[in-house]
Amino acid sequence: MYYSNHDRGHEPWENPIETTGRPVDEPPRKHKRKGSGAKVAALCLVCALVGGVVGGGGVAVATGALNGGTSTIYEGTRTPTTVSVANVTGNELLTAPEIYAAYVGSTVGITTEIVTTNGWGQPVSSAAAGSGFVITSDGYILTNYHVIEDANTIKVSFVDGTSYDAELVGGEEENDIAVLKIDATGLTPVIIGDSDNVRVGEQVVAVGNPLGELTYSMTSGIISARDRSITMENGEVMNMLQTDTAINSGNSGGPLFDMYGQVIGITSAKLSGSSSSSATIEGLGFAIPINDVKDMVTDIIENGYVTGKPYLGITVSTVPESVSERYGMSQGALVESVDPNSCAATAGIQEGDIITALNGTTVISSAELIEEKKNYSAGDTVTVEVERDGEKQTLSLTFDEDTPERRAAQEEALEQQQQENQQNEQNSSGNSGSDFFWPFGNLSPWFY
Template sequence: MYYGDYHRDPQEPIETNQYRVHDPWDNGSAPAPAPRKKGSGARIVALALCCALAGGLVGGGSAWYLSRSLGSGESTTLYEGQHEPINVDTASVKSGDVLSAAQIYAANVDACVGITTELVTQNTFGFPVTGAAAGSGFVISADGYIVTNYHVIKGATAIKVAFVNGQSYDAKLVGGEAENDVAVLKIDAAGLTPVKLGDSDSLVVGESVYTIGNPLGELTWSLTDGLVSAKDRSVTTSEGETMNMIQTNTAINSGNSGGPLFNSYGEVVGITSAKLSSGSSSSSASIEGLGFAIPMNDVKDMIQDIIAHGYVTGKPNVGILMNDVSSAATQYGVPQGAYVEAVLSGSCAEKGGLKQGDIITAVDGTDITSGEELKAAVRQKKAGDTITLTVYRDGGKTDLSLTLDEDNQDRQDALSDLQDELSQQRQQQARQQQGGYYSNWPFGFGFGSNY
């Protein structure tokens, strides 16, 4: 190994300076190095100056150094940058100002909450199972109204929300919209800092967006950013609902559901709701950069309705439990359509003459082949509208006229009770019959949805 260092005899002129390479195994037999050419000293000085300038550029506008002496007389210099701490000014921000990501976070993190729930679900055998879930939400009023996704609190028996300052509150469900995946909670608090709602229709592809949420249910108040990748995407969620969505490459993971999507002005333009997954569970997702949010303009009026009435007014409801006709049934000549599993007592379905076992094949003369198509057709109507349903019954078809009921929480609770009652009946019937079959085969076991 060779070590090099620079020597100059103080009695010699500068131009006789020599760069000597010392070999620790040199016994003196090596020839003396040739004198260095005139002018090389200036180049070394220039090189040293360039290195010093480079070090200053790397270290920032100002720097200090630490010099440590080594045993051989060498030294090591470490450079550290110095600058004033970043000041995130939100006090002088005015509405309409474009904000930095740091300003958006500082101005809104107090309005963002982590949500945890206790819930009871049914396993594949119809038995209740206790579990827990986590999500995100955001404050929309100083007196404690909070928006989140419906699927975050679906089936919850207890709901808690936590703020960045460490405070937590028990929350109650004011109301929710399963089909539009939006819910409103209320906590007993005052003087909260709410978010500002923005115009989602004004978004353009390529615009920067941000979200604050609770990914994985553990990393609460995490900020992520991205772009609007597309608008007006038709997306079918894991709950089976087809919705209009904003597509974004902002990181959205399990636990982010229900959080706010901000534009560059710090306004909420969407509710982060879903991430495209290659598996049936969000935890098994391997597709990145494909997140979705509910446009705020699509649900703003619904949120106001829920706060005022506890439900979205004017929504139509038929009053049935339904399922799709199975492929096994169509082999016997049964038509495709929405199979009526049960009819709610006192509903417009009962008043209009629908019966358990009917298959709805058309709405106002337009053919349908599934329960989802029936829901999509009825969704275009309002409570109080009259529709004509074509039903297949006893080998023939007949038309029935129904005046649609208004959907509300009482109606949904009644349908849920009916579903529980029918589920218990089928479990008992399955246990009594050998092989687990029941009398309504081949239409399938279980329920598609209520409507």
Template sequence: MYNDEQNLYHYTYRKDGSEKDTGAARPTVDEQLHSYQNGPSGPVQEMKPVKKNRMGLKITALALCCALLGGAVGGGVAWAAAGGPETSVNVSTRPATQVSIKQVDGKTAMTDAEVYASSVNSVVSINTTGTSGTNFFGQAVQTASAGSGFVLTKDGYIVTNYHVVKDADTVKVTMYNGDTYDAKYVGGDEDYDIAVIKVQAEDLQSVTVGDSSILNVGDHVLAVGNPLGELTFSMSGGMVSSVNRAINVDGTPFNMIQTDTSINPGNSGGPLFNQYGEVVGIVSAKYSSTSGSESVEGLGFAIPINDVRAMILDIMTNGYVTNKPYLGITGGSMTEQMAAQYRYDVTTGVFVYSVEEGGAAAKAGLKMGDVITKVDDTNITSMEDLTVVKKQYSAGDTATFTIYRDGGQTTAEVTWDAVPAEQQSASTDKQQTQDSGQSGGYTNPYDLFDYFFGGRYNGSSAKEIG
């Protein structure tokens, strides 16, 4: 065993651990070797550690360690004082970044922080309450929702999505500084998903409207809004993933700006800014779903501001869009089955079931049985395509229609009419005719209860009016 009292590395065979010489002659090396080769001469003794009282040794060792540790620390301090290496944490002395509030002039590119500082006072949080049917006891069910918007004029006109404020009984607007206002619904358009509300205020900070037509894929954009109805005045950033993206939202086709900017419930109606701090879009929709085993994320959509700018001003003046284009037909998507039934050579387009007397289509010479295949340079393969292309025009604009008729093609110059006032008022009265299932005043059995521009079908019929 090891004896650590006299010699830390001295080994002894004695059972008691002693090293005292008893006077007996030590065996020579040859004798030890001979003994090993011929086996032990007696029973082998088990080697056991010596049981000694080492309390004093432990106390002495502890004191020694403390002394050594203290000396090391003292030596380290002295070493550091002498300029030697030391254990330290690097702390930055960089001063705080000063974010300036710049004037949005359309020429000066800004950092994300500068865009936020320059525009956040123009963004609003919108909270609405309403009712939705009745419960088991016949009591009205109260609803609440939240969205976003932005100040368009200093005297309190605010733009948001139609779906944010539709069917609302009360609308409250909260500014970045905490001021809260009761808002009045001015008007809106469901097909473009835009609405205007008004608060009684003065000298509000308004946004600067930009040009969405010059956006490029890859341009940096920012969204500021009220995600989840709680995280007010949050900003998220990304890039333009696509321009002029045609998507379908609840049966209504839209032309959208696609972006990977984080969009969440509550962002609807908020502004989409470019890097110059200008509003180029109205945040409207998000795709975030699971289809099979594939998860869909990073797909946000905003309404191009150029598509709705004139309509917003129209709503501010008249309460609804007075120059919404109207064709005056009852039509539906052409199919292969219809082509076979009528022996047509075209299988896609918009089949004209009827033409409204005195309407734009009738004035241009369109008639029942025609198939609209093109409007200006845009191919028309379905009713949805026609609905999308209509959003590029206003009442009074002229477009060239390419039509399949009697086995051949012909063209017609169509000057768009305005949607009749009674249809506009029906769309702003919370769609009472839709809820009651009425036809909206049309007697033609193929007519929809809603006006054509909404892109909605009447039951199983594939026919629409507009």
């Protein structure tokens, strides 16, 4: 008798393969017939096939003679899974096939074209891909900001083959969300869930566009952890849900569903073991909790941007610890430029100041200043502790509102200032004058 691998060591299955010839307890005969190795391999293959299908019960579909005996191959039968989406309300537990059937039409693939200028002044076109999902029946779509960042054109595609040119309504870089709009009606939006109710160990599924070409793929896993503080490539620190659901390049911006079919997160990142874009660590994916961005999404739809965000009007960089120790300077956020029309200028903050605390909370880096500023809204008044020429000062500041117009004006002013600095450096090259230079050189500034 032959047994399937998973049955070895147990009682044989009922109705095993029947063979005739020598008695069971007779020692095996040695045949020197040419080609016997191929027949043994064929016999083992048949056994493997039978062992693989008999376990679930089945019917005979083929019989034949083998070495004078009779062999039977069994084929399993099963009733096809019935998937009904008629009663999907978000209030009942669903199976993964039901979630997929109900909402694959609400998930979109996003492709963008980005045009840049190379060193010779020639336009260079590149493409990027990601995912998104429909949040209103009249064509608003939510995705990650980094999916559409710097895009010249945006196109979204649905599982039925239809595609639309999309317009960027507004984005929020710090929280990595963006809202798109397409000219369509009668769409099926997802149901927005409550990420605060999610518990570690709960099953979740994701639908997206991995690698930009395996469109409308579903992956599954569990919530591995909540409230993970993750530092992104751009230095932003974000609160995330951790999941072992497979998330790869192209999944960014797609929905993470709980088993009620409600979106509780936006798949956004995967931990990488190297500095390259190819993630080499498995089972460590991250999603933005939907509760963290619900109100922001509404703001973007209604106003084109997130209202009430505080604006300082400065660019800053971090004073390295080594420089602080060597030159006797405080660690903190070094002010590299000040918007003359901002609250920072009104409060008396100057270029070269080192911000060491915001409203009594110590900050030792630009990233910490970013995080602390998020605790306030436009119109709030705070104290700012700065070190200037080795002396400590405490200033009072009332936050402005961060609007797209303010941000654009600041970026334009910064670009102009950088061009002027480059020109001044060229003019002063070879000059032995007494210009002051920060001992740690040029640093990459943060916008505030």
